[in-house]
Amino acid sequence: MQNFLDTINIVVENSTTWDQIPDRVQQSSNILQSVENFSEKLSITGPINIKNNSNIQLSANIISNLTTDYTADFNFNQTNNLTGNILINSKSVRAFSANTTIVSVAYATMMDILNTPNDTNSRLGVINGLVMTTTVSENSNAFEIEMDFKKSNQTLDRTACVYWNFTIQNWDSTGCRAKNNTDSTMVTCICDHLTSFSILMSYSPLNARDNMILSYISYIGIGISILSLVICIIIEATVWKSVTKNKTSYMRHVCIMNISVMLLMADIWFIIGSAVYEIKKVDACVAATFFTHVFYLCTFFWMLTMGLILFYRLMCVFHDLSKSVMMGISFFLGYGCPIIISVITVAVTQPSKRYTTDKGCWLNVTESKAFLAFVIPALAILLVNFITLLVVIIKVLRPSIGDKPKKEEKSSLNHIAKCILILTPLLGLTWGFGIGTLINYTLPMQVIFTALNALQGFFILLFGCLMDKKVRDALFSRFSVSRWSSQQTKTSNLSAADPVFSKGVINLFAKKGVYNISSAQASSSSEMSNSYSLLT
Known part of the structure; x- marks a missing residue:
């Protein structure tokens, strides 16, 4: 299992490489299915924790005491600082027979490899946490699993707890629901079955x-x-x-x-x-x-x-x-x-x-x-x-x-x-x-x-x-607001042109002409403006 996980760790290491793979959804789904198959057949004699890989981790245990909870913790500080926790409470554990093996696997980069859903579920947003898989060596009808996901993007606040449906090759929310969590950086999901789980998140739509x-x-x-x-x-x-x-x-x-x-x-x-x-x-x-x-x-x-x-x-x-x-x-x-x-x-x-x-x-x-x-x-x-x-x-x-x-x-x-x-x-x-x-x-x-x-x-x-200013002067002149405004309009039309920005950006659109060199007292900023301005 260690060697197998080492191989998977390399396969899922670079999410950008997966952009070049045709039918990446099908191929990434095959990866999830293969790991689940290996997990179901894993034979152990005691608790196992394989946490030395940067992109995939495994935690497994044998349920010998049916009155205790099953827990698994994952931490990917070296990759993307994501964490995840899995809890199967004692009530669900009692539905199993003694010496049942439970195996949990977490992926740090699978969130970047799996595409966003392309059906109606796509409204729920993007994968925003670890992808975690849990399998057991025997089936049980009375079952409940609780999972905590740390948000990858903390600004997203609309949540959907989902699992990967291998039949439709897409995320499905059937049998899963979100639970209130006092920690705003985490999302808690409860599901009534086992497979690969994650969270889809987006911004909340505005209310009415x-x-x-x-x-x-x-x-x-x-x-x-x-x-x-x-x-x-x-x-x-x-x-x-x-x-x-x-x-x-x-x-x-x-x-x-x-x-x-x-x-x-x-x-x-x-x-x-x-x-x-x-x-x-x-x-x-x-x-x-x-x-x-x-x-x-x-x-x-x-x-x-x-x-x-x-x-x-x-x-x-x-x-x-x-x-x-x-x-x-x-x-x-x-x-x-x-x-x-x-x-x-x-x-x-x-x-x-x-x-x-x-x-x-x-x-x-x-x-x-x-x-x-x-x-x-x-x-x-x-x-x-x-x-x-x-x-x-x-x-x-x-x-x-x-x-x-x-x-x-x-x-x-x-x-x-x-x-x-x-x-x-x-x-x-x-x-x-x-x-x-x-x-x-x-x-x-x-x-x-x-x-x-x-x-x-x-x-x-x-x-x-x-x-x-030209529009204002034209309006004043047109409607003869006062003799003063008419005189101002006349004076404005006869005066030398102002620098390009001295009367606003409007003068940039004025008529192109020669440099104004009539005044030896022109400031350096005026000379600068005249070098590229269009004079009235």
């Missing part, structure tokens, strides 16, 4: 109260977002001629307008999808899911377009694309890519009726993985836009010739704060909190993610529209 809170935040936020986007579109249409007098400014406002329209349509279809799901209209749900997918992707791709234009204007100061080329690239990215992705997704998954999930009018997550057609492009765009934001910050911090006065250092920090404040919603970086919800699935994280993205339309109105 939490879901209601998130629903209120979503619908109130989306309502505010829709109203804000309508206002933003009206303002952009009103001041369009005044703020698009040069090519770069024109492209910026084209992006703002398309982001606003696409996000508005996505929010509307999101509400339509929620209403359709309540009345259980399958075809209408598919349509709502498709259009929601399309418009949210369009929103992300137009945010990508804005980020790329910003990156291009920062890094390619002396290179100039024509307006027609920029418009062609922008509209292909903004509409062509999303439509292609959405059409392919529905064409591949809908014939098998796996395009939508049964929990709402949205892309299927578990079966067809259609949800990846939204997640992968969105995460890729967030990464690109995050790099763009870093480039903007680096440009602001780039030292000029000589030492910077403290006043200018403070000014640079203010400019960075403005950059982050303005670019985060415009480039869709608030969606990055979705990654946090995958790591920490708690109510506070869900509230932050839901609130930030439900209110994205409001942030676009505030930071993309109202914080633009």
Whole structure:
């Protein structure tokens, strides 16, 4: 048995090697079955403990006294710091005949080798502890075994006690239940039969109260977002001629307008999808899911377009694309890519009726993985836009010739704060909190993610529209608020251009021109900004 366990220890040592094995579930199941067969036939004369292997341990004993409990303890401090305990109480022991052999085996790495279930049990999560096998030399109907598993991932809190069903080649919870344990790092399971056991764990789903809170935040936020986007579109249409007098400014406002329209349509279809799901209209749900997918992707791709234009204007100061080329690239990215992705997704998954999930009018997550057609492009765009934001910050911090006065250092920090404040919603970086919800699935994280993205339309109105000085001046001039504001507008139009970040990130999209050398008193930070800024 020692030699056999030494061999098994090597076989299960490297879980990454098992990734290369075809039909790894079947092969790992064969390993479990082989060890059980050896354990059942093991003949011993007294207690045996084989604990010198790093990946597999064995504990065995002969039940000579039917009034005592059977216990086995396992500790894998050298491998992954997991522990496990097995208890068969005296009541169950009395059901055996004298000199019955009980053998328990624990695996430290089998949790990484065995795949997560692919049927309905997969909702319960991932293997989160040791895999422990117990066999006896004779059968008994009146039987109960209690096992303690130390959690591998302590943040998971939803538990399912399961055993490996060799017939279906999957985990099965029949005959097993969880028991309360005062130690939060451990899970206790009780089962009425013997074989290989472990625990499947995941994050607990939010309760009804939490879901209601998130629903209120979503619908109130989306309502505010829709109203804000309508206002933003009206303002952009009103001041369009005044703020698009040069090519770069024109492209910026084209992006703002398309982001606003696409996000508005996505929010509307999101509400339509929620209403359709309540009345259980399958075809209408598919349509709502498709259009929601399309418009949210369009929103992300137009945010990508804005980020790329910003990156291009920062890094390619002396290179100039024509307006027609920029418009062609922008509209292909903004509409062509999303439509292609959405059409392919529905064409591949809908014939098998796996395009939508049964929990709402949205892309299927578990079966067809259609949800990846939204997640992968969105995460890729967030990464690109995050790099763009870093480039903007680096440009602001780039030292000029000589030492910077403290006043200018403070000014640079203010400019960075403005950059982050303005670019985060415009480039869709608030969606990055979705990654946090995958790591920490708690109510506070869900509230932050839901609130930030439900209110994205409001942030676009505030930071993309109202914080633009040109837009404000155009509105003042248009409606003649006062003679003072008109004079300020006139003065602003005639004055020399401000540095790129002195009035916010908006000036990055201003018209490319010559250096401003009219003032010999320009500060070093202004000279630095002028070296790459696009002047009004």
